[in-house]
Amino acid sequence: MEKIWIQVLGKMTYGIYVLTTFYEDEINAMIASWVSQVSYDPPLVMTAIHPDRYSHRLLEQSRCFALHVPAKNHMDYLSRFKGPDPKAKLDGIQWVKGKTGCPILKQCVAYVECRVRNSYNPGNHTLFIGEVVDARICSAEKPLSTLDYKGQYLRKD
Numbered sequence: 001m002e003k004i005w006i007q008v009l010g011k012m013t014y015g016i017y018v019l020t021t022f023y024e025d026e027i028n029a030m031i032a033s034w035v036s037q038v039s040y041d042p043p044l045v046m047t048a049i050h051p052d053r054y055s056h057r058l059l060e061q062s063r064c065f066a067l068h069v070p071a072k073n074h075m076d077y078l079s080r081f082k083g084p085d086p087k088a089k090l091d092g093i094q095w096v097k098g099k100t101g102c103p104i105l106k107q108c109v110a111y112v113e114c115r116v117r118n119s120y121n122p123g124n125h126t127l128f129i130g131e132v133v134d135a136r137i138c139s140a141e142k143p144l145s146t147l148d149y150k151g152q153y154l155r156k157d
């Protein structure tokens with residue numbers, strides 16, 4: 001990509017989410033910001049995930065994901081989801097199994113849980129389009145976005 005294109009794409013604002021998924025007894029969580037609602041009837045949410053992610057394989061197998069909205073002041077908490085070790089990511093934090101079996105994290109502003117209806121490969125990320133099966137607001141704190149987060153997801157991280 002041309003440098004200026006990357007710079008311009010870096011001016012676009014996104015939410016920052018913690019995506020959780022699972023397959024059988026494997027669970028994982030990762031930070032995702034290429035996320036959007038794409039329909040309200042039915043309610044559909046899309047997430048774009050690179051095939052190299054451990055979560056990608058779990059998503060393909062379970063066809064389920066949950067997206068958690070972190071609070072602005074949860075930046076430190078977020079860093080635990082960056083590492084490559086899936087066990088370290090969820091160890092010692094509170095979560096429960098959601099309707100689909102996805103881990104639902106206790107600490108978040110809100111979450112949405114989805115079952116994948118379609119997936120597409122238009123480029124180097126897979127678009128997983130999920131139908132909302134559950135959603136809750138868990139706190140009144142302000143959501144985190146790329147405006148408050150240092151470092152944007154633009155290409156390789």
Ligand SMILES: Cc1cc2nc3c(=O)[nH]c(=O)nc-3n(C[C@H](O)[C@H](O)[C@H](O)COP(=O)(O)O)c2cc1C
Binds near residue numbers: 033052
């Ligand atoms: C702010 C931020 C946003 C990110 N957004 C995405 C995204 O939308 N899609 C993606 O595939 N990776 C994204 N990543 C990279 C993954 O979070 C990272 O590669 C993670 O370690 C993958 O975890 P896993 O391999 O255990 O599934 C993002 C990283 C950061 C820091």
